[in-house]
Amino acid sequence: MSDAPSALHYPRPTSLVERALTPLLRFLYLPGVFQRLYLVPSLPAVVRKPYATEKRWWGDDRFTVPEELRDVAGIRRDPAAEDEAARTAPLQDWLTIHPEAVRYIFKHGWRTFLTTAPRVQRANRRLKVLAAAQPAAAPAAATARAADPAALSRALKERGRELGLSAVGIAEHDPRYTLAPYRDAQLGDRVVVLALDQSWEATNTAPSVRSEKAAFVAYADLTDRGNALTEWLQAQGYRARLHDFQGENVILHYAVVTGLGQMGINGQVLTPSAGSRCRVTSITTDAPLAIDEPVDYGIHKICDECKICVRRCPSGAIPARRTMYRGVEKAKLNMVRCAPVVAQAHGCAVCMKVCPIQRYGLGPVLDEYNATGRILGKDTDELEGYTFHGQWYGAGERPRLAEEFLTPPGLVFDATRTAPQPGAHRQFR
Numbered sequence: 001m002s003d004a005p006s007a008l009h010y011p012r013p014t015s016l017v018e019r020a021l022t023p024l025l026r027f028l029y030l031p032g033v034f035q036r037l038y039l040v041p042s043l044p045a046v047v048r049k050p051y052a053t054e055k056r057w058w059g060d061d062r063f064t065v066p067e068e069l070r071d072v073a074g075i076r077r078d079p080a081a082e083d084e085a086a087r088t089a090p091l092q093d094w095l096t097i098h099p100e101a102v103r104y105i106f107k108h109g110w111r112t113f114l115t116t117a118p119r120v121q122r123a124n125r126r127l128k129v130l131a132a133a134q135p136a137a138a139p140a141a142a143t144a145r146a147a148d149p150a151a152l153s154r155a156l157k158e159r160g161r162e163l164g165l166s167a168v169g170i171a172e173h174d175p176r177y178t179l180a181p182y183r184d185a186q187l188g189d190r191v192v193v194l195a196l197d198q199s200w201e202a203t204n205t206a207p208s209v210r211s212e213k214a215a216f217v218a219y220a221d222l223t224d225r226g227n228a229l230t231e232w233l234q235a236q237g238y239r240a241r242l243h244d245f246q247g248e249n250v251i252l253h254y255a256v257v258t259g260l261g262q263m264g265i266n267g268q269v270l271t272p273s274a275g276s277r278c279r280v281t282s283i284t285t286d287a288p289l290a291i292d293e294p295v296d297y298g299i300h301k302i303c304d305e306c307k308i309c310v311r312r313c314p315s316g317a318i319p320a321r322r323t324m325y326r327g328v329e330k331a332k333l334n335m336v337r338c339a340p341v342v343a344q345a346h347g348c349a350v351c352m353k354v355c356p357i358q359r360y361g362l363g364p365v366l367d368e369y370n371a372t373g374r375i376l377g378k379d380t381d382e383l384e385g386y387t388f389h390g391q392w393y394g395a396g397e398r399p400r401l402a403e404e405f406l407t408p409p410g411l412v413f414d415a416t417r418t419a420p421q422p423g424a425h426r427q428f429r
């Protein structure tokens with residue numbers, strides 16, 4: 001099957017509604033106004049159903065990875081290069097380095113943001129209340145339980161399962177993966193990673209408003225459930241702080257080191273149960289929890305055989321090979337090509353949608369590989385097809401983006417920047 005781009009050519013369509021809404025959006029996105037969207041009531045549950053979050057605990061899924069697919073637990077690392085990168089170029093928040101791009105994305109994503117932001121902001125308000133209400137000292141029960149970190153970890157994970165999270169992992173805090181403004185503000189030496197599956201049906205319509213809403217609704221649900229888990233830790237007598245979805249650390253690092261998944265070629269953590277169809281955040285705490293280990297799920301070698309996302313990305317932003325970057329081996333996306341598509345195609349997420357591990361789960365992908373040596377769904381419209389700006393592209397074709405689509409007026413994105421820009425703010429904080 002050929003993968004030649006179709007002859008279609010896409011300038012960004014002009015939206016009259018969007019133009020008419022521009023003054024209102026400018027006002028709503030002012031920090032002091034956006035934060036007050038928590039006052040807007042949620043839509044009724046029946047309206048939210050098409051993109052509602054899944055409730056599934058991944059720990060019940062089982063996989064047998066064949067020897068030939070095994071590579072390395074977690075990710076290939078060069079600790080000296082990790083140290084050097086952290087020392088010479090501390091990590092910054094992407095959103096504060098590229099505030100103009102963030103504003104552009106928010107403006108064009110108004111269908112998603114305006115309907116999901118009230119729930120996200122309500123969850124964030126609760127998060128702030130809990131962050132300010134830390135226990136003064138561990139009570140006797142907590143001190144006794146501290147003698148058995150493994151029991152405390154089991155109890156924490158069981159509580160996460162009861163709350164409807166999909167997975168909970170525990171890591172030791174690593175300052176190299178903390179964003180520069182938060183390096184000296186850590187609370188304790190444990191990072192608890194929380195993951196939540198988002199709607200399978202909605203994700204598999206990507207790129208679409210429905211899929212993008214599913215992601216933001218999952219963030220709101222993740223924060224609500226993370227708040228409840230934070231309260232549980234505090235009730236045990238420990239200090240604990242949940243991070244909002246913009247985060248204080250490199251969450252992908254923690255998801256890998258705790259064995260929740262491995263980095264896919266698409267630049268996202270692929271969990272065995274849901275691929276990258278999930279949202280992830282973390283709690284920092286001084287609870288003496290036992291830590292988890294990275295796992296080899298065979299994902300690196302599956303990606304080497306698959307490369308569907310590399311072919312299907314509408315803008316060619318995904319490299320076919322991994323390279324060493326800041327001391328870890330990963331595929332580094334070309335954000336100059338990706339960001340304009342994310343902004344103009346409802347968050348895009350084609351690379352999530354076409355991933356076989358996302359669509360079918362690792363178990364069926366391994367079964368197919370063991371039986372036939374093939375990647376499940378590869379070259380089928382079911383897996384690889386998607387609708388982009390109203391037109392369907394089957395497995396053998398993809399949109400051809402005009403230069404003006406990748407450099408639309410108003411989108412400023414300077415890939416050489418490494419420092420936060422004056423006036424940049426955190427929209428969801």
Ligand code: SF4
Nearest residue numbers: 313338348349350351
């Ligand atoms: S989000 Fe879209 S444009 Fe960006 S890497 Fe994924 S498929 Fe490509």
Ligand code: SF4
Nearest residue numbers: 264303306307309355
């Ligand atoms: S689509 Fe294939 S290559 Fe891309 S991340 Fe998923 S498994 Fe890896």
